[in-house]
Amino acid sequence: MKFLPRIHKLTIDLHASRLSSNLEQTTDGTVEVLRPVEEEDLGSINRSKGKKNSRNVDFDVLGGGKYKIPMIYYEEAIRDDIFDNVLLNHGENHEMQEVSGLQEIMLSKANSSNNEIQNEQIDLDTLLISCSDAVSINNRQLAHELLMQIRNLSSRTGSGTQRLASILADGLEARLAGSGSKLYRRLVAKRINTADVLKAYHLFITAAPFYRVSFCFANTNILKLIGNASKVHIVDLGSNFGFQWPPLIQSLATRKGGPPKIRITGVDFPQRGFHPSKRVEEIGKRLEDYAKSFNVPFHYQGIASQWESICIEDINIIDDEVLIINSICQFRRVRDETSTADSPRNRVLQLIRQMKPQLFIHGIFNATFSSFFNMRFKQVLSCYSMSFDVFDSLIPRENEQRKLIENDLLAPVIINLIACEGSDWLERPETYKKWQLRNARAGFEQLELDPVVVNECRKKLRYGYDKRFFVDEDGKWLLQGWKGRKRYALSTWKPTGNSYANNIGTF
Numbered sequence: 001m002k003f004l005p006r007i008h009k010l011t012i013d014l015h016a017s018r019l020s021s022n023l024e025q026t027t028d029g030t031v032e033v034l035r036p037v038e039e040e041d042l043g044s045i046n047r048s049k050g051k052k053n054s055r056n057v058d059f060d061v062l063g064g065g066k067y068k069i070p071m072i073y074y075e076e077a078i079r080d081d082i083f084d085n086v087l088l089n090h091g092e093n094h095e096m097q098e099v100s101g102l103q104e105i106m107l108s109k110a111n112s113s114n115n116e117i118q119n120e121q122i123d124l125d126t127l128l129i130s131c132s133d134a135v136s137i138n139n140r141q142l143a144h145e146l147l148m149q150i151r152n153l154s155s156r157t158g159s160g161t162q163r164l165a166s167i168l169a170d171g172l173e174a175r176l177a178g179s180g181s182k183l184y185r186r187l188v189a190k191r192i193n194t195a196d197v198l199k200a201y202h203l204f205i206t207a208a209p210f211y212r213v214s215f216c217f218a219n220t221n222i223l224k225l226i227g228n229a230s231k232v233h234i235v236d237l238g239s240n241f242g243f244q245w246p247p248l249i250q251s252l253a254t255r256k257g258g259p260p261k262i263r264i265t266g267v268d269f270p271q272r273g274f275h276p277s278k279r280v281e282e283i284g285k286r287l288e289d290y291a292k293s294f295n296v297p298f299h300y301q302g303i304a305s306q307w308e309s310i311c312i313e314d315i316n317i318i319d320d321e322v323l324i325i326n327s328i329c330q331f332r333r334v335r336d337e338t339s340t341a342d343s344p345r346n347r348v349l350q351l352i353r354q355m356k357p358q359l360f361i362h363g364i365f366n367a368t369f370s371s372f373f374n375m376r377f378k379q380v381l382s383c384y385s386m387s388f389d390v391f392d393s394l395i396p397r398e399n400e401q402r403k404l405i406e407n408d409l410l411a412p413v414i415i416n417l418i419a420c421e422g423s424d425w426l427e428r429p430e431t432y433k434k435w436q437l438r439n440a441r442a443g444f445e446q447l448e449l450d451p452v453v454v455n456e457c458r459k460k461l462r463y464g465y466d467k468r469f470f471v472d473e474d475g476k477w478l479l480q481g482w483k484g485r486k487r488y489a490l491s492t493w494k495p496t497g498n499s500y501a502n503n504i505g506t507f
Contacts, residue, residue, distance in 0.1 A: 078282060078285045078286045079286050079289050082195065082199070083286070086199075086201065087198075087247065087290075088246055089250055092463065095460075096464050099206055099207075099463050099465055100464045102203075102207055102394065103394075103466075105396060106395070121161040123153065124154065124161055125381065127150050127153070128165060128172075129377070129381070131143055131146035131147060132172060132378075133374060134146060135172050135176050135373075136373050136374050144176075147173055150165055151166075154169060156406075157397065157398075157403075158397070159392055159397075160385075160388030160391055161392075163388055164381075164384055164385060164414075167406075167411045168381065168418065170183070170415065171183075171414060171415045172418065172419075174415065175418060180419025181424040184416045185272065187411060187412040187415060188412050189272045192404070194241065194282060197241060197404075197409075199401050200404045200405045200409065201241070201243060203395065203405070207394040208465070208482075209460050209461055209463075209471075209480070210480055211243075211328075213460050213461075213480055213488075214328050214329070214363050214480075215247070215328070216457050216460055217457050217478060217490045218326055218363070219251070220456050220457075221359065221361060222234070222248060222324055222326075222359070222361070223248070223251060224452070224453070225324065225358060229260055231261045231263075231318070231320055232260050232262050232321060232324070233263045233264075233318065234264045234265070234325075234326055235265045235267065235323070235324070235325045235355070236265065236267065236327075237307060237330060238267070238268060238327055238331070239266045239268040239279065239280060239283055241279070242266065242286060242287055245287055246287070246290045249296050249298070250290075252294075253295065253296050259294075259295070259296040260297075261297040261298075262291065262296060262298050262299075263300075263301070263321065264287060264301075265300075265302075265303065265316070266283050266284065266300065267280075267303045268302075268303070269305075269307075270304040271304070277302060277304035279304070280302030280304050281302050284301075287300055288300055307344070307348045308344030308345075308347045311351075312351060312354050312355060323356070323357040323358055324357055324359045325352050325355065325357045325359070326361045327360075329363050331348075331435075332364070332365050332427060332428055332429035333428075334348055335423075335426075335428065336430070345438070346438070346442060349438070349439065349444070353442060353443050356495055357494070358494065359492060359494060360444065361490075361493075362439065362491050362493060363490045364429065364432055364435050364488070364489050365429045366429070366431055366487055366488060366489045367379070367383050367429045367487075368429065368430055368431050369427075369429070376418065384414055386482055389482070390482055393468075394466060432489035432491070435489075436491075439493055443496050444493040444494065446491055446492070447493060449473060449476055449491075457471055469481070474489075476491055477489045
């Protein structure tokens with residue numbers, strides 16, 4: 001190690017070159033990617049030459065803790081037939097066949113009777129609430145006794161009620177032991193293959209219309225706004241793995257007069273581990289590949305950062321571009337006034353206002369959780385009982401993608417809500433009525449719902465989804481839910497004083 005050049009000579013500037021310039025194809029078809037390691041990752045790192053003879057090296061001896069070090073690792077495929085089948089627009093018949101196919105599977109796999117499920121839920125709900133009361137007053141003996149009863153009745157492979165109870169029991173046990181933050185960090189650090197997430201996403205949009213309607217709402221509004229514009233810049237706050245954008249790129253490719261130049265700035269929270277920007281970089285490569293296949297001029301910039309730390313210079317605003325800010329159900333992870341005196345949530349809204357977008361698309365997870373643990377636990381139990389009810393009603397219990405959604409995507413969120421406090425409590429959604437007040441105070445004007453957009457969203461429900469799903473309107477909000485309970489809300493905004501063109505042209 002003494003013969004290596006100083007660390008700063010190994011530094012690479014990802015902003016100085018396009019993302020694709022860091023790719024190198026190997027003989028076996030895998031892709032080697034040169035990545036910088038952030039300073040928090042410099043404790044110990046795995047350096048390897050090729051695929052073999054890897055060894056651990058302690059970089060502390062180099063004394064270069066504030067520099068970035070390039071690192072080579074092997075990357076999974078960024079796109080294949082599965083991605084195309086799930087993400088691209090294949091027409092209404094294709095989507096209807098998927099939804100009806102899942103319904104046929106459920107009809108052939110009858111679950112427990114409704115009476116048995118209701119009685120089971122009442123018993124477990126009573127035990128869980130009693131246990132949360134015992135945990136809140138630190139009555140360890142009673143809490144452990146109740147946890148044993150909950151464990152005996154719950155299961156990660158049983159009914160939806162049993163599965164949720166098992167996750168909640170983990171959270172209560174961690175909170176009682178004071179290890180909630182440690183458990184949460186371990187859960188979110190688990191590596192999940194993007195292809196597996198895609199399969200889980202495919203299952204979710206086949207069973208429930210929530211994301212399909214949300215992306216339809218956003219993309220239809222974007223297409224109407226763009227019209228015949230030649231340059232478009234979309235700032236995507238919270239990437240959702242970039243699943244929203246391939247159908248938009250596909251639609252723009254067929255626009256009369258040719259597609260516009262599209263620039264997407266993907267902003268996501270940094271991942272834990274050696275590669276905090278790995279996800280946004282993978283999204284960029286995937287979207288570049290889609291744009292290339294559809295002959296759409298495209299540029300992507302990925303930013304892995306806490307949103308409140310971003311300044312307007314990072315976004316690189318260009319005056320002659322149509323600027324659109326898009327955020328679908330990700331604002332809930334930006335801290336609010338209850339976690340810090342200076343609200344990061346308001347700072348992000350002020351940044352958006354400073355950017356002066358022609359359109360701000362805001363989708364939210366409609367829920368609120370109290371800072372008092374007893375009340376919060378009951379709210380979490382009620383909120384996520386709906387999610388597990390949807391799964392149990394529409395997805396077979398043995399389905400592997402359902403297990404991934406519940407155990408790898410939902411469980412960390414639930415654990416964070418009930419086992420973490422202070423700055424470690426990250427999941428803080430608000431109701432759409434609170435967001436309406438917050439956005440208005442930040443200097444935004446809410447726009448009327450476009451009847452054409454609303455009709456397109458309602459059409460998604462007619463693809464054969466369960467009749468217990470609904471799409472409704474409340475003022476200028478488009479609401480989605482299950483069995484009368486409002487779970488998601490969508491709206492469009494503009495900074496006060498900005499002109500807004502509902503339709504610049506036709507496409």
